[in-house]
Structure formats: C-alpha cells, structure tokens
Amino acid sequence: MTGILLEARCIDKRFGGVQALKDVSLTIRSGEIYGLIGPNGAGKTTLFNVFTGLYPRDGGEVMFCGMPLRLESPHEVAAAGIARTFQNIRLFGNMTALENVMVGRHVRTRAGVFGAILRTRTERAEEAAIRRRADELLHYVGIADRADDLARHLSYGDQRRLEIARALATEPKLLALDEPAAGMNATETAALRRLIEGLRRDGLTVLLIEHDVKLVMGLCDRVAVLDYGEKIAEDVPESVRANPKVIEAYLGTSTT
Amino acid sequence: MMNMGSREKLGLALIAIALIALPFVLAAAGTAWVRITNFAVLFVLLSLGLNIVVGFAGLLDLGYVAFYAVGAYVYALLASPHFGLHLPFWVILPIGAAVACLAGVILGAPTLRLRGDYLAIVTLGFGEIVRIFMNNLSAPINLTNGPKGINRIDSFQIGPINFAGSDTLAGLVFSGPIKYYYFLMLVLLIVIVINRRLQDSRIGRAWVAIREDEIAAKASGINTRNIKLLAFAMGASFGGIAGGMFAAMQTFVSPESFVLNESIMVLAMVVLGGMGNIWGVIAGAVLLSFVPELLRYTVEPAQMALFGKLLVDPEVLRMLVFGLALVLTMRFRPAGLWPETRHRRELSEGRV
Numbered sequence: 001m002t003g004i005l006l007e008a009r010c011i012d013k014r015f016g017g018v019q020a021l022k023d024v025s026l027t028i029r030s031g032e033i034y035g036l037i038g039p040n041g042a043g044k045t046t047l048f049n050v051f052t053g054l055y056p057r058d059g060g061e062v063m064f065c066g067m068p069l070r071l072e073s074p075h076e077v078a079a080a081g082i083a084r085t086f087q088n089i090r091l092f093g094n095m096t097a098l099e100n101v102m103v104g105r106h107v108r109t110r111a112g113v114f115g116a117i118l119r120t121r122t123e124r125a126e127e128a129a130i131r132r133r134a135d136e137l138l139h140y141v142g143i144a145d146r147a148d149d150l151a152r153h154l155s156y157g158d159q160r161r162l163e164i165a166r167a168l169a170t171e172p173k174l175l176a177l178d179e180p181a182a183g184m185n186a187t188e189t190a191a192l193r194r195l196i197e198g199l200r201r202d203g204l205t206v207l208l209i210e211h212d213v214k215l216v217m218g219l220c221d222r223v224a225v226l227d228y229g230e231k232i233a234e235d236v237p238e239s240v241r242a243n244p245k246v247i248e249a250y251l252g253t254s255t256t
Numbered sequence: 257m258m259n260m261g262s263r264e265k266l267g268l269a270l271i272a273i274a275l276i277a278l279p280f281v282l283a284a285a286g287t288a289w290v291r292i293t294n295f296a297v298l299f300v301l302l303s304l305g306l307n308i309v310v311g312f313a314g315l316l317d318l319g320y321v322a323f324y325a326v327g328a329y330v331y332a333l334l335a336s337p338h339f340g341l342h343l344p345f346w347v348i349l350p351i352g353a354a355v356a357c358l359a360g361v362i363l364g365a366p367t368l369r370l371r372g373d374y375l376a377i378v379t380l381g382f383g384e385i386v387r388i389f390m391n392n393l394s395a396p397i398n399l400t401n402g403p404k405g406i407n408r409i410d411s412f413q414i415g416p417i418n419f420a421g422s423d424t425l426a427g428l429v430f431s432g433p434i435k436y437y438y439f440l441m442l443v444l445l446i447v448i449v450i451n452r453r454l455q456d457s458r459i460g461r462a463w464v465a466i467r468e469d470e471i472a473a474k475a476s477g478i479n480t481r482n483i484k485l486l487a488f489a490m491g492a493s494f495g496g497i498a499g500g501m502f503a504a505m506q507t508f509v510s511p512e513s514f515v516l517n518e519s520i521m522v523l524a525m526v527v528l529g530g531m532g533n534i535w536g537v538i539a540g541a542v543l544l545s546f547v548p549e550l551l552r553y554t555v556e557p558a559q560m561a562l563f564g565k566l567l568v569d570p571e572v573l574r575m576l577v578f579g580l581a582l583v584l585t586m587r588f589r590p591a592g593l594w595p596e597t598r599h600r601r602e603l604s605e606g607r608v
Binding site: 074086090103107166 | 449457460464469478
C-alpha cells in the first residue's frame with residue numbers, strides 16, 4: 001500500500017440533540033478497498049454525506065490528497081475527486097442511461113452556453129468526447145446494451161451499475177459506494193463483487209458501506225466499524241472479525 | 257437530427273412554405289387574423305423561454321410575465337416620446353434581453369434554495385412586484401407613466417421600411433402585421449435553434465439532471481447554483497425579447513398587460529403542450545392562443561343561430577371551455593399533449 005488518500009480527523013456531526021458522529025477519525029490509503037460497517041443508525045451514511053459535502057459538519061476536518069478538503073459544496077468535492085453512489089439509488093430517471101453518465105462528465109468539461117448555442121468546434125469535439133467516454137463506461141460496468149433506455153426502466157441491478165458508471169465519469173480518485181449490494185440476489189452480488197475488484201485492479205480507491213458482512217470481509221483490505229457514531233475498530237478484516245467490541249456491537253454470535 | 261431522411265426534409269420544406277404563405281392567406285380573411293397569429297407566435301416565444309426554466313430545469317416560475325414586462329418597458333422607454341428617445345429596434349431588443357436577464361438573476365439568486373410550491377409563491381410575488389412597480393413609478397420621477405402606460409411607441413424600422421405602414425412588393429401588399437409576422441418567424445427560428453442546441457448540450461443535461469434529482473446532480477459535480485441561475489437568466493432574456501416586440505407591435509404598453517393571468521397562461525401552454533419538449537410547447541402555445549380566438553368568433557353567431565339571442569357571453573364561455581380543456585388534458589394526458597421523450601436515438605436508429 002502506498003500513500004494516504006483521505007484522512008478524516010475528529011469528525012463531529014449532530015442532529016439536534018443526537019450525536020450522529022463523534023470524533024470519527026479514519027485514514028484511507030491509495031488503492032485499497034476500505035469497508036465501513038456498523039449497525040443501522042451507526043452513522044455510516046451520515047459520514048458519507050459529510051465526506052461528500054451534502055451535510056455540513058460540526059467539527060473536524062478532512063485531508064484529501066494531502067490538502068484540506070473544502071466540504072462546503074458537493075460539486076467542489078466531486079471536482080476534488082470524490083464520487084459517490086446512494087443507498088437509495090438516485091438516478092436521473094427520465095434521462096437515458098447514456099445521458100446519466102454524460103451528466104457525470106459535467107465536472108470535467110467546460111462548454112458553456114455560447115459554445116452550445118454556436119456549436120463551436122471545441123464544443124462539438126468536447127461533446128463527442130463526453131459521449132465516447134460515457135459509452136466506454138457503460139461497457140465497463142456491463143450495461144452498454146441499455147444505453148438508450150430511460151434510467152427508470154432499468155432493472156435494479158443495472159441501476160446500481162449505472163450509478164457507479166455515472167460516479168466513475170467524474171474521474172474520481174475515491175469512489176464511495178453506499179450499500180451497493182442492498183437488495184441484490186446472490187448472482188447480482190457476485191457480479192458486483194467482480195466489478196469492485198476490477199475497480200481496485202484499475203487503481204481506484206473504494207470506500208464501501210455494506211451490510212453484507214461476507215462481501216465486506218471478502219472484498220475489503222481494511223474495515224472500520226461504527227457504532228453509535230463512534231469508530232470502535234479499524235483494521236484488516238480478520239482482526240476486526242475477532243475484535244470483541246465489534247462482536248458485541250454488530251457481528252453477534254453468527255461469526256464463526 | 258444530424259442526418260435527416262428525405263421525407264423529413266420534404267416535410268420541413270412543406271411546413272416552411274406553408275408558414276411563408278400563411279399571412280397572405282390569413283390577410284384574405286382579415287388583417288385581424290394576422291394580428292392574432294402574431295400574438296400566438298409571441299406566446300410561443302414566451303413559452304419556449306419559460307420552458308427552459310420550468311420544462312428543462314424543473315423550477316416552477318409563476319412570475320414569468322415580469323420579464324416580458326421588463327422587455328416591453330425597456331423598449332417603450334427607449335423608443336417613444338416619453339423620454340424623447342428613439343433608438344432603433346435592433347439596439348433596444350438586445351438591451352431589453354440583457355435587462356430582463358439581469359432581472360432573472362435578481363429573482364433567481366434569493367430563491368435558489370426553494371423548490372416546488374415555495375418557489376412558485378416567491379416567483380408569483382416577484383411578478384406582482386414588477387407590475388406594481390410599473391404602476392407606481394410615475395413619481396417622484398415619471399419613469400413609467402404609471403397606470404396610464406406609455407403610448408406612441410415607435411414601430412420597427414429597417415432602412416426605409418416602417419413596420420407601421422404597408423408596402424407593396426411584386427404586387428403583394430405587405431401590411432404592418434405581415435412584416436411583424438416575418439420578423440417574429442425569424443426570431444422564433446433562432447429561438448428554436450438555441451433551445452434545441454441547449455437541450456442537447458452539457459448545460460441542457462445539467463438542467464434536466466437538476467430537475468430529475470437535485471442532490472444527485474450536486475453529487476455528480478454540477479454547480480446547481482450557477483446552472484439554475486443560468487436557467488432563470490436564459491428564460492428571462494427570451495421573455496425580454498418577446499416583451500420588446502410586444503411593445504413595438506402594440507405601440508402602447510401599460511401595467512395591465514402584465515397581470516398574473518398572463519404568467520398562468522404561458523405556464524398552461526408549457527404544461528399542456530408537454531414540459532421539456534420544444535415541439536410540444538410550441539403546439540401548446542399555438543393551441544391555447546388560437547382556441548380562445550376561434551371561440552370568440554364562433555360562439556356568438558352559433559348562439560344567435562340556435563336560440564336567436566345571446567345566452568352566454570362568449571368571454572365567459574371561452575374561459576369555461578378553456579378550463580375544461582385543461583382539466584381533461586391533465587386527466588388523460590398528464591405529461592402534456594406531446595410529452596418529452598428521450599428515446600430519440602432509439603426511435604430514429606432502431607435497435608442496434
């Protein structure tokens with residue numbers, strides 16, 4: 001493992017009187033798959049939303065690529081190189097699959113109103129490049145044959161893949177997946193696992209929230225466990241699995 | 257769109273010829289019909305402008321007529337005896353568009369966090385504020401001449417051709433409204449091209465993405481603040497241009513022309529036609545502009561023939577039929593008569 005990609009220091013988040021995140025610090029290394037697990041309501045998605053600028057934080061800071069990350073606006077986070085998917089899939093339902101991915105290219109492209117109205121040479125070239133890249137990404141996640149279908153007409157598993165393709169279109173350094181296997185059957189989960197392994201092989205760093213313990217333990221290089229907004233463990237899967245605090249809070253007796 | 261079939265080309269050519277011949281056919285029935293057509297085209301322009309805000313970006317704007325008013329008043333102030341200014345129209349129209357654009361940003365900036373009903377209420381208020389300003393800016397400095405409005409506004413003038421009078425060319429009489437008709441068609445063509453191109457661009461996709469899911473759009477790297485402001489600004493400039501032409505065609509503007517009803521009318525055109533689909537919006541605007549006029553001309557004679565007296569005032573019946581048509585459309589075709597489809601490539605290329 002090489003350098004540190006993301007370092008969160010003492011992240012705090014409160015919703016009224018509820019302390020959703022308390023002093024959470026974690027480090028994600030370049031090129032690894034970092035798992036984030038914990039019982040429902042432990043603060044996993046909240047942490048995601050803080051990292052991606054959707055929720056303002058109440059304390060702490062995040063270093064990304066050695067620089068403090070501005071967490072004020074989500075589009076700046078995307079520009080810095082963090083892309084995400086959502087637990088409850090959020091696609092642009094009335095756009096085609098291809099267009100969904102093309103939207104993901106927005107942050108890496110420049111054409112403005114006048115370029116579009118005048119159809120300048122630069123604009124057309126950029127538009128062609130956007131389309132090409134989006135097409136490649138649909139092939140990459142394996143749903144190229146659905147390119148012209150509306151996103152809302154895609155099957156559940158394909159929608160998950162489309163969301164990943166859209167996130168990849170922003171050229172992220174860190175891809176954050178929020179429960180990508182939720183609601184998937186065994187075959188779909190296996191295919192998803194191959195896809196995520198492929199991402200790691202291609203050099204991407206992945207932050208993974210997942211309930212499917214088998215998937216997390218099998219896939220992740222390191223795992224952090226959240227419980228009631230606090231990090232109670234962070235280690236390689238084998239050690240986390242053996243950690244008494246984790247067993248008590250989350251894994252229960254089912255791990256043998 | 258790129259590679260049209262020969263049948264489509266033929267169809268477009270026929271439509272073009274029909275549109276070029278139309279004013280002369282209408283003029284045979286009476287110049288009033290040419291005027292009605294011109295106003296229909298004006299409403300098409302307004303609908304296309306509002307379609308950017310409501311149809312593409314999904315921001316419900318109930319005060320759109322404010323930008324129409326701004327464009328009209330800019331034209332009126334710069335080309336009438338009111339200030340003694342008589343600038344040519346090709347200078348004023350861009351100024352009107354720019355001022356309306358600025359008004360769009362002024363409306364957009366404080367409302368960025370609002371959506372749906374809340375945004376509708378604020379924009380509705382904005383529309384009323386602009387109208388009330390026009391009504392009251394006659395003192396201490398007489399800027400708008402208040403409710404009396406501004407009259408004797410200059411008509412368009414291109415070289416020796418004045419749009420107020422008639423010219424004869426090759427045996428054809430080009431009356432004022434006919435000249436405006438051709439000018440409006442030219443502007444409409446430009447606006448349609450701009451709309452189409454924006455729709456298929458990076459900006460257009462960002463608008464639709466915001467409409468579909470604002471949070472996902474943000475997370476996908478779209479600066480939703482700027483892109484929404486852009487939608488307001490673009491929509492407003494179209495409104496401003498339409499307003500300028502309205503002022504020139506009427507040669508008179510007063511705050512009465514810019515009431516809430518007009519905003520709702522334009523919104524109804526967009527919704528009835530099919531939000532987001534340019535052709536649907538055009539169809540909606542044409543339909544809602546003409547149907548009331550047709551009713552106006554048919555209801556009275558029909559009643560006289562049937563009952564020998566006038567039972568229902570045409571104006572009342574007009575709104576009644578109008579309302580019924582809208583209710584039926586919403587009941588049976590909630591996405592509009594001609595809804596937006598994003599299967600374009602699928603339909604034109606077949607399955608690959």
